[in-house]
Amino acid sequence: MTSQDAPRRATIADVARTAGVATSTASVVFSGKAKVAPATRERVLAAAADLGYAGPDPRAASLRRGRSGIVAVVLEGHLRTAFLDPVSTALMDGLTDGLADLSAGILLMRDEPGDDGASLVNAPVDAVVLIGCSGRTRASLDIVRGRGLPVVVIEGDAGEGIPRVTLDNADASADVARHVRDLGHHDVALVTLPLDNDRERGIVTPERLASATIDVTIDRLSGMREVFPDAPAVSASGSFIDEGLAVGRELLADESSRPTAILAQSDLLAVGVIRAAEELGLRVPEDLSVAGFDGVDVDGLGGLVLTTSVQPAVEKGRAAGEQVARMLRGEDAVTLHLTCRFRQGTTTAPPSR
Template structure:
């Protein structure tokens, strides 16, 4: 009994069409009639043909069909963040015309010499291109590896230097808008709750001379301090409701005078701050106003509608995918700056309303 794998030629012969017609049914590059498509697919099913051999396609094109996506944090943590999930949806759309798939990788420095290093890495995986999610100090090593391999690279929310396309938000300008909103409401006692400031992801008050190596965190903090230069800032270890709750418990702890407003650098952090305020017997927004950043849907936040900055993460991912496609096709890929939209919700009110 023969175990030879059926070929496209076998399918064409069985369907009574030319080899080129059978090929385009599977590639989708040229339209064919519904009747012809049905005939070819029925023949393929009969012969057990599941599509072109990807190894042969890779040899012909000289590409692997794989785009690496590098995260600084553990993937489980990354995919608890709705912003990153939406961004990945957009990135998948952006590389779809290439027929490429995504390979999710940890940062090169984070992998190190642990047993996980036996898994595919930026050094060993057969990649056509790479997308770095952020470009903090921890991701610099990954950037160096990609550049050494000579493959196209795009950075989302980070500065990788000249020659590397960047897909970014107007983080500083947007955060300043939220701060101006609070100042217009009469708030003077304001605290900024930030995203992680460095690779250690240490929680705590940020010293005036602290070096902030995460671009998004630094830009948003600078935007807030354009309006509130003396505002104290507290660093969370990540973007989550639990991190916001833990930080809020510090801000609203007994024996301290709570701030009249908190500028949180993500909606998830803001949601945690609101929970902490309620635990402490404070009313939002009568006693404390809270702003977020992202414009995502946070489950269980009702009846609150966050005052926040709305971004479109899927658009950022899509733009990164299109930049990769352009570079692989030998076309220039420009950096892009997306603009956030301020949305006033019911989590902010005049400072004088506090009693």
């Protein structure tokens, strides 16, 4: 299709005409610089939706005002829990480093529908970084692409042409699992991150796995089951110590069927499992081996050093920031693949039985 054949992008004037209001009124609805009667606002937004108008063209705004100097970062789930995970903090540190040459500010947004999702339509940002690409973040991706903004996705499949920063989640998880198998463990259970946006805690059935949407969880589980194909798995509602504690209690409750090792998809979940074992009087690693994933500093391990796969979280964020900077300089961005490093700690040992 040639540029002459391509459909014309709807303008604010088209929206105003369809809604039966003045162009200035329609502009105010999108800018938010003045109050508009609720009925008028709804009429304008309905007309915009019908015409596929996603908001002011950021390229035109750039010509008028220059760049905003802001990069939006869309996080999965609630912002109030986003930085309870040290991985998120390290990633944001790296992202800030990667954007340092731009002196850009960072606007944190969430992938939930509603007010925050709507603000992505007209937020005054120069580029967007999406953390993961589940169902909700794909909706955010559609908005960003409609605006023509540069976008980078961290650990998620965003489709053709979108630069990504990926991690060897499957291979790294398999490395941890092989270590546990080589120690002699056969009765192994798995604790996964959430499977989808519902973030339900529960047994990972074939049906739930078939409908899973979070790539990180799927990939890490694939690596674990490459080594332990029949290992039972339970999904946590998030990467929290309390979630690991709850799932650990569930997996260790029946003495007759207790696993000799539990592999968790994050270090925080692994620490929770260790606490559940301690509640039952089990010793780690003598009675139960536990391994995690991430390689972060976690309190509550006493003298233990967690066996885990150390991911380059800071480098992951820095790589995303650098690709954003490249695109804003008019250069082509590239997809980068990073690798993890296995670290043997003192929380795994041969089974006692």
